[in-house]
Amino acid sequence: MSTFQFKAKLYGVRGSYPIAPAEGTKVGGNTACLLVRTSDNIVIIDAGSGIIKLGKELVPEILKHKENKDTPFHITMLFTHTHSDHLLGLPFFAPLYFPNVHIHFIGPATLGVDFEQILRTTLEPQYFPVSMDELQSGKTFRNINENMFVYFNPDDPEPQIGKVSDNEVTFSTFSIYTMKYYFHPKDGTYLYRVEWKNKKLVFATDVEEYVGGDQRLINFSREADVLIHDAQYTPEQYAKFSGYGHSSYPMACDAAKQAHVKKLLLYHHDPNNNDDMLRDIEKEAQKLFHASELATEQWEWVL
Numbered sequence: 001m002s003t004f005q006f007k008a009k010l011y012g013v014r015g016s017y018p019i020a021p022a023e024g025t026k027v028g029g030n031t032a033c034l035l036v037r038t039s040d041n042i043v044i045i046d047a048g049s050g051i052i053k054l055g056k057e058l059v060p061e062i063l064k065h066k067e068n069k070d071t072p073f074h075i076t077m078l079f080t081h082t083h084s085d086h087l088l089g090l091p092f093f094a095p096l097y098f099p100n101v102h103i104h105f106i107g108p109a110t111l112g113v114d115f116e117q118i119l120r121t122t123l124e125p126q127y128f129p130v131s132m133d134e135l136q137s138g139k140t141f142r143n144i145n146e147n148m149f150v151y152f153n154p155d156d157p158e159p160q161i162g163k164v165s166d167n168e169v170t171f172s173t174f175s176i177y178t179m180k181y182y183f184h185p186k187d188g189t190y191l192y193r194v195e196w197k198n199k200k201l202v203f204a205t206d207v208e209e210y211v212g213g214d215q216r217l218i219n220f221s222r223e224a225d226v227l228i229h230d231a232q233y234t235p236e237q238y239a240k241f242s243g244y245g246h247s248s249y250p251m252a253c254d255a256a257k258q259a260h261v262k263k264l265l266l267y268h269h270d271p272n273n274n275d276d277m278l279r280d281i282e283k284e285a286q287k288l289f290h291a292s293e294l295a296t297e298q299w300e301w302v303l
């Protein structure tokens with residue numbers, strides 16, 4: 001029996017590329033990966049280097065499932081976008097190599113290329129020795145767009161995709177809504193709002209906010225329990241890198257304040273910012289929005 005009904009956990013918090021500094025990092029050196037799950041439904045958002053550790057942690061559960069059930073072990077994987085820092089851990093995600101696992105890949109087409117094609121390309125022999133079809137797990141691929149949302153029926157481990165225009169799926173206690181965010185080069189990114197019962201967590205990485213906040217993002221995040229928001233830069237760094245598709249921490253605080261979220265996690269840390277600099281950012285952010293904290297690889301929310 002699991003000891004939780006719902007769990008969210010960060011496995012990667014770094015932006016751009018993974019780091020392993022000689023002095024170590026308590027905040028975390030792995031790139032983007034978030035787990036949100038219930039006892040039946042496992043959802044992973046993004047496959048940065050953090051997904052490698054998560055994959056290893058899932059192996060005992062996969063083996064146990066195999067002993068008790070003939071049905072596949074289902075994992076749903078959502079992608080915000082397919083920049084390499086959100087994808088580079090995928091080939092090393094251990095569950096891909098288990099024949100009794102079925103992975104539901106859901107993500108955006110980019111610049112006219114289907115999501116499935118993008119993932120397959122990264123496993124072409126020029127880039128990786130094992131192709132998508134040689135990986136033993138079962139797989140399905142679906143494009144996502146803003147008119148869709150992902151939900152789970154009670155006692156069913158497979159994800160369903162609904163149309164927002166069909167209105168609410170009131171019987172589902174676990175749903176994930178999407179919003180396309182356009183200000184990230186070169187074809188935007190997707191935000192995800194995870195809703196479990198009456199709890200809400202918003203994952204808003206790789207967004208470059210506007211001064212005063214983006215009203216669409218604020219509406220999408222309104223009164224969330226947790227907002228995980230890009231805060232790659234200090235204002236001084238942002239002055240050099242505006243247009244790169246990332247926010248400064250005051251921008252993240254602005255959005256959090258206006259959306260009245262209960263907690264803001266500053267996310268997608270610049271690989272050049274060491275732990276001391278990040279702790280300074282956290283202190284400054286708390287002056288702007290009191291419920292701010294650094295996203296770390298230790299962060300989890302268990303209900």
Ligand SMILES: [Zn+2]
Nearest residue numbers: 015016085206
């Ligand atoms: Zn990124």
Ligand SMILES: [Zn+2]
Nearest residue numbers: 081083184206
């Ligand atoms: Zn990106």
